Amino acid sequence: MSDSIFIGGGGEDYGVAQHMLLKYANRHGLIAGATGTGKTVTLQILAESFSANGVPVFLSDVKGDLSGLGAAGSESFKLHDAFMDRAGRIGFADYAYRAFPVTFWDLYGEAGHPVRTTISEMGPLLISRLLELSEAQEGILNIAFRVADEQGLALLDLKDLQSLLVWVGENRKTLSLRYGNVSTASIGAIQRRLLVLEGQGGDKLFGEPALDLADIMKTDADGLGRINILAADKLMGSPRLYATFLLWLLSELFEELPEVGDPDKPKLVFFFDEAHLLFDDAPKALVDKVEQVARLIRSKGVGVYFITQNPADVPEDVLGQLGNRVQHALRAYTAKDRRDLRQAAENYRDNPAFDIEDAIREVGVGEAVTSMLERKGIPGMAERTLIRPPSSQLGPMADAMRAGLIATSPIAGKYEAQVDRESAFEILQARAEAAAREAEEAEAVEEETESVAEREYRAGRRYSGNRVGRSSSRVSRQAPAEEQPRRRSSSRRSDSVGTAFAKSFARQLGTQSGRAVVRGILGGLFRGR
Template sequence: MDQTEAFKEHIIAGNTFKGDSIPVGAAMLNGQTITGALVKIPLKTMNRHGLIAGATGTGKTKTLQVLAENLSEKGVPVLLMDMKGDLSGIAKASPGHPKIDERHEKIGLPYEAKDFPVELLTLSEQNGVRLRATVSEFGPVLFSRILDASDAQAGIIAILFKYCDDKSLPLLDLNDFKKVLQYATDEGGEEIQELYGRISTSSAGSILRKIVQLEQQGADVFFGEKSFEVNDLLRLDENGRGKINIIRLTDIQDRPKLFSTFMLSLLAEIYSTFPEQGDSEQPELVIFIDEAHLIFQEASKALHSQIESIVKLIRSKGVGLYFVTQNPTDVPDGVLSQLGLKIQHALRAFTAKDRKAIKLTAENYPISEYYDTTEVLTSLGTGEALVSALDEKGRPTPLAATMMRAPMSRMDILSQGEIDDINRKSALIPKYNDSIDRESAYEILNAKIKKAETEEAKEKARDERATVKRSSSRSSGNTTEKAIIKVLTSATVLRGVLGILNKMIK
């Protein structure tokens, strides 16, 4: 048996599973595609998380699209981020192309153009289902970590959350929290100090500045009601296909704080809401985080720790997380070690630092007698990738340089008319796109302050009236006294004059 036949048998044996799986392409050896040597990902292990990496233009987005399409076909809902606007094209069938037909002939897979059920979501003012969460839902720990608060500042935040809980003050948006912070250092300082201890004005000022920074990244749009219910991500269409929920982020690429804030709140909410799933045949939900470096580059060590904990724990809820980025080094080691599937597109070695990064990347893959992994990483073409997954028993599948299959849907943007049509048919827009501005901490504390000011004004007015009355009374008494003295004095003088005249007459 020659090397090619031995390699083909090696790949087929390592990609034969009892349960359902997703074929992502065909294995390659020495630059040639081995037709029929399909590289597959078991559906059962897709909650073990994964990484899709590679230099710009090497096909990461198309790989993400292929996985999302196939998961939807298997009845698994998907959540993904559309940074550039082109992923929304998954809602329309591919127009096809001779190069696609040629690629699939080499792979040994039939090609069929399809559209998929899509829900468009937004964190900003773009058209789509509005995603919101309240400050209360974040809780003091996550809210402190998002603000990158010091221990002293985190303590103050915890006190303010406790005060609001005790006094039934809903913390819905950032205005509510700012008002409570102001109240704690001004009108309500004595009350809060008596209950929970003194709040430093300098620390409160630092917290306020951090909130303003968060607002400048658009978080004031995100915090509020109606809160998005994560179970709405789990819907299927009438044909049993999983909904592909696409968050349109084309207008917030330069606001990573808002993006990471949303992702952390979403993952925390999913973890606290979804039931334990155990060892099931397919995931409950798969989340693709495109431009994943945006989450990590702005995060503090505490935030990294929070993300790592969620990644470790959330798979028991049947949720798979897939990070999409240019270089695996963009993802912290603690997170990277938790990722079962790795799809590595080409890396480019332009500098000594690049070459060092490629060597480190190669060490993350199983050793193969058929590949020099470091060399393959720099020689892969567009739409080709090194793939290593976990089989149904959690063991790495054979490492394979793979010619990836093409997406069945459009690899381009949607027109505005197509976007409007999707939104018109949405069942979620009527549920979430009307803003709710019910009475919360801001209004309640304003009313309390106004009432206190009114009472203070009334008290001051009463004091002033009493002062005027006393003053008036004293003034009236003095005038009478002076008049009497004047009369008596005049009479005395008169008597004196008359006495003198009487003596003269005599």
């Protein structure tokens, strides 16, 4: 181990070797460049380097070819000679093939260990973002979460949220008096979005056992940081689900990890591939929170690296937090492309040896314009850099080898079986059944009371049958009463369950202690919106 990691370097027509100081690796970073210019290989060599220095890594495998991190490169690989030539050219004397410890995760539970969170932990803001809700619909969701908090209803999976929304709809009149208008149309729209999410496999994201952050911050027996690889090739079919999950994970790290100040090396490095998906159509409130997390999470020892095609995909306030940068080639085919290229060049400290804008346009595959933080956190001068070759296998590993690594993982068996403990769905179902029983018992008592009254009335009628004047008057007054109980009985059947619910809810609002369910920072901070 050392105090820095080797990015690449010099050789003829190139500048000095580039190293990233581990002390400043938690100051975040950017890997940018057009498709096919080498971003994925740069991500791979950074993940290797962090792992070799005992730093755990979390990354998403968008194209399905990063599983090779768990296998050593081979001399039989067609690029072996090119790799060796480049290693010699840039002075990478320690270059050798090796594998790294990996842990595979998959939201769908097919290509890795299942990874889950709960509805409560994700919170109303991120779920609103996931479902693309309007402001009015987000307001209904906030009401639902508030009711769940006040009534102690655990929201763990989709069926918990769906059943709670049904309950909110049934009791909308009572809820509207306290929280404002509750529209059945908005509830219906949310339920339809939940059905779409369920069809996309989103139901597999929510449930228990939820992800334990300690399981993505492990090292192996040799002190190497484990590289956590999220299978995202299938997940990219639902880009909003992908971005929301990664944002939730980032927010959980921010909330749960303790302050560590300025460590000698990061506690975890988090790579956010296809970063533009995080910011596409994102409301300003969400972008502000991402900027806040990026600014503050470094004190928790977490480095965040955004990977995207163009630096312009990242909002300026977030971009300003990214100290270590690797800029692969950008193509300038249109006027907008030229403006983006010019803006990207302006983000670097000038180097009198070359024009940065020209360099970004001209660098080839596996080359980049780089800038790393120097001592005291000063941005380094831009350099043209040959990125070092990877030590692990370039491309995906064999399916059999992957299956073997999953089976022998330190967390094998921990997340595979889903647990469905008592939560909002079961509690509300039990309340409905209890209310129905109460209604039936009340109806039976009422019918029995009416039956007794009717028998007494008939007995009295027979007793006074010879008193024609008074009896005929009594019949004219009492006869309608024989039909009235039957009409009341039928109407009471229809609303007895709803009445019992409303009364029960009103009592609980009056006695509830206000205990709130703890959830992620990006959800919890917005419960009052």
